[in-house]
Amino acid sequence: MDGIKYKWMAPFSEHFRYRFHTGMVAWGAHRLTGIGIVIFIVVHIWSISHLGSGADSFNTVMALYNTPLFKVGEIILYGTILFHALNGLRIISVDFFGGARYHKKLFWGLMAVGVILFLIGVWTMLNRAIPMNV
Amino acid sequence: MEIVLQIRRFNPEKDKKPFWQPFRINADPTWKMLDCLMHIKNEMDGTLTFRKSCAHGICGSDAMKINGKSTLACQRLVRDYKAGKFVIEPLPGFPVIKDLVVDFDCFFDKLRKVLPWFINDDPAPADSERIQSPEQAEKILESVKCILCGSCTSSCPSAWMNADYLGPAALLKAYRFIADSRDRAAGERIRIVNDHDGAWRCHTIFNCVEACPKEINVTDHIARLRLEIFSRKI
Numbered sequence: 001m002d003g004i005k006y007k008w009m010a011p012f013s014e015h016f017r018y019r020f021h022t023g024m025v026a027w028g029a030h031r032l033t034g035i036g037i038v039i040f041i042v043v044h045i046w047s048i049s050h051l052g053s054g055a056d057s058f059n060t061v062m063a064l065y066n067t068p069l070f071k072v073g074e075i076i077l078y079g080t081i082l083f084h085a086l087n088g089l090r091i092i093s094v095d096f097f098g099g100a101r102y103h104k105k106l107f108w109g110l111m112a113v114g115v116i117l118f119l120i121g122v123w124t125m126l127n128r129a130i131p132m133n134v
Numbered sequence: 135m136e137i138v139l140q141i142r143r144f145n146p147e148k149d150k151k152p153f154w155q156p157f158r159i160n161a162d163p164t165w166k167m168l169d170c171l172m173h174i175k176n177e178m179d180g181t182l183t184f185r186k187s188c189a190h191g192i193c194g195s196d197a198m199k200i201n202g203k204s205t206l207a208c209q210r211l212v213r214d215y216k217a218g219k220f221v222i223e224p225l226p227g228f229p230v231i232k233d234l235v236v237d238f239d240c241f242f243d244k245l246r247k248v249l250p251w252f253i254n255d256d257p258a259p260a261d262s263e264r265i266q267s268p269e270q271a272e273k274i275l276e277s278v279k280c281i282l283c284g285s286c287t288s289s290c291p292s293a294w295m296n297a298d299y300l301g302p303a304a305l306l307k308a309y310r311f312i313a314d315s316r317d318r319a320a321g322e323r324i325r326i327v328n329d330h331d332g333a334w335r336c337h338t339i340f341n342c343v344e345a346c347p348k349e350i351n352v353t354d355h356i357a358r359l360r361l362e363i364f365s366r367k368i
Contacts, residue, residue: 018226019202023340094338100354103340
């Protein structure tokens with residue numbers, strides 16, 4: 001029994017020629033955003049850990065987060081978490097509530113909700129700065 | 135109309151690796167994709183190798199990847215595809231034997247693992263068959279339509295990555311017998327599919343649902359299988 005020949009090389013060989021359907025796009029994006037959120041949590045714990053070294057140390061890190069680059073990063077992070085959360089609801093529905101029958105409608109419906117929440121969130125974020133020296 | 139078919143070819147006796155060969159043919163829009171392949175084999179290149187039997191979507195032997203999607207060549211017409219260009223490959227994730235013929239041994243080995251036969255040692259009623267109510271039959275009505283063509287398992291990224299994953303076809307078959315009111319081996323089958331290479335390896339990607347030529351919602355059946363495992367464990 002030879003089984004399936006390709007392992008990690010798969011995405012670079014024949015399999016990337018497979019047509020992308022809604023479910024596959026949602027799955028791939030869910031994986032990528034999941035990795036993104038794990039990276040964020042590591043950075044988050046690292047920055048919170050500065051609280052142990054005093055107020056100045058923490059404020060230095062927080063000042064870094066007010067730079068334009070991190071502002072953009074914050075918006076990307078918000079979008080990432082929003083997608084992961086909404087698609088997570090879709091996966092729960094598929095697993096527990098028979099959502100497999102209407103998963104495409106569910107996906108695009110939730111994404112529409114996501115776009116609205118994203119715009120509201122971005123608008124809010126751009127109109128306020130992180131309070132300093134609290 | 136003139137159409138071009140790019141066919142992935144491989145002869146293990148001659149070729150070191152697979153290559154693309156274009157065929158330009160005059161086909162009627164109502165031709166099946168299988169008719170196009172038969173035309174090439176009969177009129178142009180007799181060495182082109184592929185499986186076929188009934189040619190009417192029942193035997194499931196001519197599953198292949200057409201324009202990036204696993205399907206049955208006898209169930210797709212030329213007019214189903216907008217452009218007159220076709221890319222035809224063997225099923226992904228299976229070892230290629232020659233041209234469009236792939237080795238199904240791994241597929242049937244996995245199928246056998248879920249005990250895909252009726253198990254019931256109780257004696258059958260003397261004067262009738264084993265009766266099912268319409269409600270009991272309804273539960274398995276969709277899953278019995280499977281013709282084991284391999285389109286679903288070949289389209290599944292989880293199966294591409296994990297050689298040991300049972301795959302959608304075997305899990306669907308497991309569901310078909312577990313949900314059958316006349317069968318008595320549900321517990322044993324549940325034990326087999328309750329494994330990280332069983333029902334839990336499905337990541338609800340839905341490629342199997344898109345690929346299934348019998349329009350079976352395989353993912354829904356795998357989800358029901360998981361709920362069944364879940365309810366028995368609690």
